[in-house]
Amino acid sequence: MTVIDSSPRRPAERLGPLDDLDTPEPLETLFGDPDDPGNPVGHQAFVDADERGDFLPAGRKTLETFGIGAEFVPRALGGRLGQADDLARVLRTVFRHDGALALGLGAINLIASSTVWAAGDAEQRRWLASVLLDNHPTAGAITELAHGDDLTRTRLRASERDGGVVLSGRKEVINNVARAHAVTVLARTSEEPGSRSHTLFLVDPAAVPRERMRFLPRYRTSGMRGTHLGGVEFLDCPLPATAAVGGYGDAMETILRCFQVTKSVASGAALGLVDTMLRTVLDFGTQRRLYGRSVTELPYVEAELADIFTDLLICDAMTTTTCRALHVLPRQTSVYAAATKYLVPEIEQRAADRLALALGARSFLREGPHAVFQKHFRDLPVAALAHSGATVCLATVIPQLPRLARRSWFTSSAPDPALFRLGEPLPDLDFGQLEANAGPDDQVVATLLDVGRDSVTDPTLRTLCARLVDELRDLRDGWRTLAPRNRTPFAGPVGFELAERYAVVLAASACLGVWWHNQDHPNPFMRDTAWVVRALDRLTVRLGHEPLPEAASATRQVFAELLGRHAEHRAFDLIGRRLH
Amino acid sequence: MATAPAPGTRTVDREEIRSKLLSLVASYLEQPVTDIRSDGKLVDYGLDSIFALTLCGDVEDEYGIEVKSTLAWDHPTVDAITEYVYEALTAEA
Numbered sequence: 001m002t003v004i005d006s007s008p009r010r011p012a013e014r015l016g017p018l019d020d021l022d023t024p025e026p027l028e029t030l031f032g033d034p035d036d037p038g039n040p041v042g043h044q045a046f047v048d049a050d051e052r053g054d055f056l057p058a059g060r061k062t063l064e065t066f067g068i069g070a071e072f073v074p075r076a077l078g079g080r081l082g083q084a085d086d087l088a089r090v091l092r093t094v095f096r097h098d099g100a101l102a103l104g105l106g107a108i109n110l111i112a113s114s115t116v117w118a119a120g121d122a123e124q125r126r127w128l129a130s131v132l133l134d135n136h137p138t139a140g141a142i143t144e145l146a147h148g149d150d151l152t153r154t155r156l157r158a159s160e161r162d163g164g165v166v167l168s169g170r171k172e173v174i175n176n177v178a179r180a181h182a183v184t185v186l187a188r189t190s191e192e193p194g195s196r197s198h199t200l201f202l203v204d205p206a207a208v209p210r211e212r213m214r215f216l217p218r219y220r221t222s223g224m225r226g227t228h229l230g231g232v233e234f235l236d237c238p239l240p241a242t243a244a245v246g247g248y249g250d251a252m253e254t255i256l257r258c259f260q261v262t263k264s265v266a267s268g269a270a271l272g273l274v275d276t277m278l279r280t281v282l283d284f285g286t287q288r289r290l291y292g293r294s295v296t297e298l299p300y301v302e303a304e305l306a307d308i309f310t311d312l313l314i315c316d317a318m319t320t321t322t323c324r325a326l327h328v329l330p331r332q333t334s335v336y337a338a339a340t341k342y343l344v345p346e347i348e349q350r351a352a353d354r355l356a357l358a359l360g361a362r363s364f365l366r367e368g369p370h371a372v373f374q375k376h377f378r379d380l381p382v383a384a385l386a387h388s389g390a391t392v393c394l395a396t397v398i399p400q401l402p403r404l405a406r407r408s409w410f411t412s413s414a415p416d417p418a419l420f421r422l423g424e425p426l427p428d429l430d431f432g433q434l435e436a437n438a439g440p441d442d443q444v445v446a447t448l449l450d451v452g453r454d455s456v457t458d459p460t461l462r463t464l465c466a467r468l469v470d471e472l473r474d475l476r477d478g479w480r481t482l483a484p485r486n487r488t489p490f491a492g493p494v495g496f497e498l499a500e501r502y503a504v505v506l507a508a509s510a511c512l513g514v515w516w517h518n519q520d521h522p523n524p525f526m527r528d529t530a531w532v533v534r535a536l537d538r539l540t541v542r543l544g545h546e547p548l549p550e551a552a553s554a555t556r557q558v559f560a561e562l563l564g565r566h567a568e569h570r571a572f573d574l575i576g577r578r579l580h
Numbered sequence: 581m582a583t584a585p586a587p588g589t590r591t592v593d594r595e596e597i598r599s600k601l602l603s604l605v606a607s608y609l610e611q612p613v614t615d616i617r618s619d620g621k622l623v624d625y626g627l628d629s630i631f632a633l634t635l636c637g638d639v640e641d642e643y644g645i646e647v648k649s650t651l652a653w654d655h656p657t658v659d660a661i662t663e664y665v666y667e668a669l670t671a672e673a
Contacts, residue, residue, distance in 0.1 A: 195629040399634035437633035484607040
């Protein structure tokens with residue numbers, strides 16, 4: 001008798017974030033040992049591809065074997081996209097190996113597709129899902145070089161003609177546009193100034209007349225040299241009327257909502273670059289001998305590397321909390337995503353600069369066993385800017401903070417602990433829940449009071465938390481007394497400084513929440529106070545405090561954990577899973 | 581001396597709303613309120629998409645009503661926002 005399996009094809013079950021930490025992630029297993037010189041997707045192969053200025057074909061193959069496209073397709077449409085923090089971790093794996101691959105064949109799909117999941121009709125979503133499930137590249141043609149992140153000044157024009165739409169104009173610095181099988185295009189649909197004059201269109205490049213769509217020459221870049229940054233020009237290019245994504249005039253609102261997801265996920269993903277850079281410095285430092293000992297036994301190097309590991313944990317706490325907030329606190333993430341996309345790349349870049357000093361000459365050698373460092377070092381600023389820079393992120397935060405100061409800080413209650421619990425599944429991402437601006441209910445920062453002021457007993461941690469609570473009070477008073485002009489995008493330096501300080505308090509709150517609510521973490525180090533003491537000490541130093549002497553002793557423990565993870569090939573993040 | 585009206589008994593005055601909004605906009609721009617026209621587009625004063633977020637937060641807090649974050653996009657002048665707030669408050673009362 002023949003048994004017919006009538007159950008639908010199920011996507012691969014994902015390992016729970018804290019399950020069996022000795023088992024590598026499936027994608028990491030496909031990449032294998034990056035230090036093996038014979039590995040076709042090892043570090044050497046990616047360095048060689050970068051020298052050639054192209055994607056590594058074997059790397060592309062690895063992502064196809066894994067089925068990377070499904071990661072961007074909501075589960076309801078047959079893909080694997082459920083939780084933003086899961087997606088960030090998958091992309092982080094790719095960033096560990098290569099930024100160009102991770103951005104061009106990875107993160108960029110989210111920029112192209114999120115607006116369609118949020119605002120597209122059923123047919124558009126079905127079609128884009130099929131493109132991604134077939135692992136075809138997609139592109140988001142949003143920016144124009146002349147206007148940067150000021151999207152309201154978009155010039156590319158869409159006009160209604162003969163029952164359809166005609167596109168004319170160009171988009172520049174668009175990742176992978178010439179290879180994309182689906183392109184979302186931001187176009188002006190009214191000459192009125194303001195934010196209701198733009199519409200998104202979903203374009204199938206294979207279906208438009210060839211002579212009406214022209215690709216512009218590729219831009220060469222200093223980092224992510226393998227990335228294909230190009231441009232596209234539409235020459236009275238006809239589209240069917242059904243190409244509009246959402247209503248006419250809705251584009252800015254859709255983008256403000258969706259880019260909270262892309263900002264959060266991209267910040268969490270790019271940590272993979274710094275993970276590998278820190279690992280490379282440890283590879284070098286544990287072997288290199290100076291003054292009769294290994295470099296990592298020198299107290300200065302030990303403290304530096306422990307601090308950089310701490311920085312990675314801070315960044316992961318902040319990005320993971322922001323990603324999970326998209327599910328738990330979707331009304332608040334306009335502020336969280338922008339604050340994260342400002343602070344995390346800033347911390348990463350400083351960490352990378354200090355790692356380069358520790359690595360010395362090998363930080364710029366383009367050959368030899370540590371050459372991946374200089375490649376990742378050049379990739380990092382490109383990842384940091386994609387797809388919104390620090391200034392525009394702060395300018396998004398500034399107008400929203402006065403209200404949090406008036407209505408939320410010291411008033412809002414602490415969030416559902418699921419926000420911070422790394423192993424707890426959340427309902428699937430719902431783009432419809434996200435709001436363009438934040439409500440007056442900053443629950444992440446309420447954690448600082450709930451945990452930091454009311455629950456913590458460790459005396460060092462209490463001192464650090466008291467500093468942060470004082471800072472929150474100063475911020476509240478600062479925003480309340482600030483001249484109205486400084487609450488707008490025309491804010492002077494004082495507005496920007498208060499926004500920067502808020503981002504630091506938010507990061508500290510995330511660290512506290514993650515630590516407090518993961519006391520069942522399989523790794524005792526993550527349950528202990530050392531990492532969170534170091535994290536809060538570093539963040540309060542950022543706010544201008546002197547380092548707390550009692551906090552310094554925790555450095556040793558953090559460094560011991562770092563060496564242990566390095567020896568066991570474990571990730572330098574909140575999870576600490578084996579990589580190979 | 582004026583006291584806060586009890587809920588439901590607040591009288592709604594269009595001109596009060598208009599003048600409050602005008603002084604809010606003037607304070608953001610650090611310009612005299614007489615320089616701001618109530619029928620002028622906010623975007624023409626340089627108050628763009630992100631500023632709209634500030635304004636709608638202030639309107640919510642000032643009048644205790646919930647407004648869409650795109651309030652100032654769909655109601656691009658002080659006059660238009662005045663109408664919107666007036667309608668909302670009248671409906672409430």
